[in-house]
Amino acid sequence: MESEIKQEETVDKTKINFLPNYPFEHQSILGFYNFEQYLCLVCRGNKPTQFNEYFEVDILRDLYALRNNHFCTSCKSNSILKIQLNALQHLEHVIDLNGFNNMFFILGSKQHFGVVKVKEKQTNRVYLEEMGIPKNSQVLDINFSPQGCGFFPLMLHSNNPRHRLIEKNSIAFYPTEEQEDIPELPLGVNCQSKKLAILVQWVQEMNDISDMNLLNAIHNFIDNNQIEFIMNCNRAIEIVVGEICFNEFRKDGKKDEVESFLTSGATYGYQIKYLINLICKANSLIQIDKDILNKANTLRKLRNNIAHEGKLKGNNLLSHKEKVEYLAVTILITSILKYINNKL
Template sequence: MKYDLLHTEIYQTPCPDCKAISFPITNENLSNYFHGIKMNCPKCNANLDWWTLLLRHFDWEVPSYTYAIVGGFTTSLRIYMKAGEIFTLNLEEIGIPKESKILQISYTPNGNGLFPIELHGNTPARHYIPNSINLYGRPIGEPSEETPVAVQINWAEKLNDNQIWENLINAVESFTVKDYNSCVIPSNVSVESTLYNIMTKYFSPFSAKDRVEDFLNNGATYSHQLNLLLPLIAHTNSFPKMPDNIRGNLNKLRGYRNSLAHKGKTDKQIDKKTVSELICSAAFALSYLNLLEEKINGN
């Protein structure tokens, strides 16, 4: 396998004004956003509002930027193929861990001679990208002894303890194929499960486990946890409350989730703008809850 590995990165968000400087999507920058700490571009002094910055990624519909919001990596490389021959692309060999979830791959010929075609068996798997891919160099255009092909791979780490985050990755994956209804339930589950786990730990010192679970499952359910208990716990721990726009979108998300779960459809068709705000809010909420949990543990 002949290739040049270019780089592996999580795409950063560019300055909305000068475009010259990009900023990493990190918990530190999100923490500054939640604490109301003003951020400016050091080159053009543009005000950086993280909500506005990251919401743009959904408008662009570029997978590398969209997946970046949920920690998705992009690996870029150049392979060298010959027309009429098979090239085996082994993702583990180029440094992508074997257990990773492969989200999207693109192939772009950088010269004449061929176009890469993925090969598969007589029963292709439509919703799974394997770690080893056979590419056939279909001859096209002017003949060339060897043709460089740019390959871009979007992938996410698959860890044993990140199933909640994987739900949000699944939501973004559905967004990229414009299956907006399928974005709702995994986005909601990712936030609701995280919040429930925090609440369970928070109240466990004060009562027996079964009583805490009964309280959260039958008394203070998700809506009460999100709108009443969460602001109270944040205030008690000297942590800023969740921004109203994000909490409001989570309430909308819960409503869509209930409609899909109980009726199999939503009362109103979910459009791209709406689902972008819902997924982005879920991503922000997960970061917020992780930061809050760190503060609680510190206290």
């Protein structure tokens, strides 16, 4: 009797199961992070890959390869290094599209998706592990797509509605009642059972501090939190620039002396404007395009306005176009910088 009660207590009556026959890893991006037969843009004849159909994500995959030491199996390098300004332009376009917030792919995020049959007039809960999402992963984004039928899932929150609740590694929602203005149903959809497609984007725990700042910058971009956006973009770049300078000068100098030189002598402004390309030259590496360095330097100045005055000059706000440009330059330059750092 006692064990029966105990068992009953642990059964989650709100739990709903995913329908079979739905892939949990999004079909269009399966294999996105497999670089065994990777060809860079030029070596594949400037042709799109099968992933590009998904909001033109090829550029994010090429940059992910560059920043994570996956080289082209043909040229043993990555042609993006030779077409930096074109890559920047293309990246701006893809950030502007930003289908399903796929910019997070640059940090190795994955999108898993499943379909459930919704139970009406009750809380419904799905477990992330059942979607193949490991425990301790960080959920970045959730997308609900009700399959017609005039309902929408309302996500549950705690007593304090400021925070979205991902409790017990699960997502809980309550389906709204049918509304009067039910949109016309697509052919083939019937409302006998209400179905909901759930897309969850997630990433494994991160250790790289520059990556963590880039992750926050992408969140800030989506949420239009402009002050933090500038700070995080600048930090994501400054951290790798500092690491490169330290690693280079450490070859001939003592740790303490190099640290002091970089914090009180050749500080970040000099590093980004002069030292980085000198280091590339000295190590026979491709240099970073001047226009890209100039944009990173502009970010540094904006960061200084915020750090010293708490706001952008004249209390201005960034336009959408400027936000796209700054995020693109941050993603591109950190990818090239990580490549350089790996080569030193």
